[in-house]
Amino acid sequence: MKILVTGGAGFIGSHLVDNLIKKNYSVIVADNLSTGKRVNLNPKARFYHLDIQDKKLEAVFKKEKPAAIYHLAAQMNVRKSIADPLFDARTNIIGVLNLLENCVKYKVKKFVFISTGGAIYGDGVKIPTPETATEAPISPYGIVKLATEKYLHYYHHQYGLNYTVLRLANVYGPRQNFQGEAGVVAIFCHQLKNNQPLFINGPGRQTRDFVFVADVVAACLKALTDKKPNIYNVAASRENNIQQLVATLQKVSGRKTPVKHRPAIKGEQMRSCLNYQKIKKHLSWSPKYDLEKGLKETWQWFKEN
Numbered sequence: 008m009k010i011l012v013t014g015g016a017g018f019i020g021s022h023l024v025d026n027l028i029k030k031n032y033s034v035i036v037a038d039n040l041s042t043g044k045r046v047n048l049n050p051k052a053r054f055y056h057l058d059i060q061d062k063k064l065e066a067v068f069k070k071e072k073p074a075a076i077y078h079l080a081a082q083m084n085v086r087k088s089i090a091d092p093l094f095d096a097r098t099n100i101i102g103v104l105n106l107l108e109n110c111v112k113y114k115v116k117k118f119v120f121i122s123t124g125g126a127i128y129g130d131g132v133k134i135p136t137p138e139t140a141t142e143a144p145i146s147p148y149g150i151v152k153l154a155t156e157k158y159l160h161y162y163h164h165q166y167g168l169n170y171t172v173l174r175l176a177n178v179y180g181p182r183q184n185f186q187g188e189a190g191v192v193a194i195f196c197h198q199l200k201n202n203q204p205l206f207i208n209g210p211g212r213q214t215r216d217f218v219f220v221a222d223v224v225a226a227c228l229k230a231l232t233d234k235k236p237n238i239y240n241v242a243a244s245r246e247n248n249i250q251q252l253v254a255t256l257q258k259v260s261g262r263k264t265p266v267k268h269r270p271a272i273k274g275e276q277m278r279s280c281l282n283y284q285k286i287k288k289h290l291s292w293s294p295k296y297d298l299e300k301g302l303k304e305t306w307q308w309f310k311e312n
């Protein structure tokens with residue numbers, strides 16, 4: 008079975024590609040390397056250096072005829088989406104439509120979309136948040152992720168395209184980009200490695216649900232087998248605040264650089280924690296890594312790379 012992974016040179020996408028290849032799938036990657044890196048690319052995957060908005064994408068579908076798609080390529084910087092919603096929409100809406108139109112034309116059977124939990128549900132929802140919670144995104148990034156989910160519903164209704172949406176919590180692990188704004192674990196690992204102070208925005212009481220990348224990849228693999236359209240949270244269902252994260256990271260790394268506080272970021276979400284009971288029931292998925300075990304592997308990678 009041939010599978011196209013968009014964003015396959017990125018953090019989560021490259022781990023997914025490695026695992027698909029291990030399972031003997033034939034894998035092709037489309038990535039514009041805007042945040043992804045060549046060094047992440049599995050040499051056994053055929054690589055197309057391409058923007059998903061590009062008309063040349065059709066030639067890839069025509070030549071490769073993938074049976075399934077994992078769509079991870081995205082502009083995923085929330086602050087950038089606020090500063091430039093047009094740029095955000097070009098990748099996250101126009102790019103998605105370019106993919107979906109080709110899926111219909113070249114009869115792709117399955118579309119797995121990597122969506123987000125925190126940015127879609129927003130604050131003020133039940134914790135841990137189930138998929139049935141009212142979506143209330145407060146950033147263009149959250150809005151386009153939700154819009155893509157709605158487009159998938161439409162493409163299923165209109166053309167019969169089967170899909171699975173995975174709404175991820177805060178993912179962390181080896182290869183995460185520490186230059187982004189989202190990867191707080193990667194940013195802290197980088198600061199620890201360089202014996203720099205750890206900078207926390209505000210007092211550090213905002214909570215996140217940290218899920219290890221290997222668990223996310225396992226959920227992606229299970230999603231391929233789902234016969235009907237579904238939306239699932241993928242999370243650890245553990246609410247940790249940033250101070251707790253720092254303490255655990257200092258414990259596993261054995262490094263204690265000073266902690267400094269910067270002013271809180273206006274509008275930053277205060278709580279995020281997702282309920283994963285639905286994917287557990289439907290696809291028998293549950294996370295295997297607790298925070299300490301995941302941070303140990305992550306820290307090891309950062310130390311060595």
Ligand SMILES: NC(=O)c1ccc[n+]([C@@H]2O[C@H](COP(=O)([O-])OP(=O)(O)OC[C@H]3O[C@@H](n4cnc5c(N)ncnc54)[C@H](O)[C@@H]3O)[C@@H](O)[C@H]2O)c1
Binds near residue numbers: 014020060081083178
């Ligand atoms: N990391 C998280 O905590 C998290 C949480 C929820 C959802 N997600 C989603 O997971 C997906 C992967 O995120 P990641 O953390 O691996 O980030 P990443 O930046 O490492 O990966 C994104 C990849 O997409 C590529 N890309 C971006 N725009 C593109 C375009 N227009 N055309 C082709 N390729 C393009 C980048 O070069 C990169 O390789 C994204 O869709 C993101 O929204 C991530």
